[in-house]
Amino acid sequence: KNEVEQSPQNLTAQEGEFITINCSYSVGISALHWLQQHPGGGIVSLFMLSSGKKKHGRLIATINIQEKHSSLHITASHPRDSAVYICAVSLSIIQGAQKLVFGQGTRLTINP
């Protein structure tokens, strides 16, 4: 079993729909990240959170530490939101450093 599980793996929706991507993890973490990856490989950090909820524009991320679960929501989705969304958790390695352990990603396609 992977330490970080995302669902769904693929999601297709119509423009304007409310989108939810879920992430569950099985290890103790110091932070959880939501990342966006466009074709071509570049990864952009959307959120880093360790508790509660964060909002940036149409994006909202929540985390429940007790249940080891996080969700990423997109309101009023737009075709430009089409990308792969990746959940990752920070795990301690050495001397305070944290490596990222990633889920396999959710491929989101928003049709006009």
Place this chain on the structure above:
Amino acid sequence: GAGVSQSPRYKVAKRGQDVALRCDPISGHVSLFWYQQALGQGPEFLTYFQNEAQLDKSGLPSDRFFAERPEGSVSTLKIQRTQQEDSAVYLCASSAFLAGGTPSNEQFFGPGTRLTVL
């Protein structure tokens, strides 16, 4: 620099060739990570540097993989005798230390190098 850069962006190698992938982190970033991303999968940790010291190389898949960061800035990931299963995107990320001297959780990613081994 403005962000993390990697070169080359694309590399095609014949099976058995050696390759070298370069990462230029954000200036002043102490921590540098290498990740490997197979097609359709999430990235996986390869190795971690703090300045010039390679403190964790537990993710390197075999002794054909070697990474260095001799002056604590630019890093090179070398793969010897490449095999088809090495085909992947290799991502580099860097992060800073916080004011209190502890590593930041936030990592900044380069665009990746897509390696194809024929």
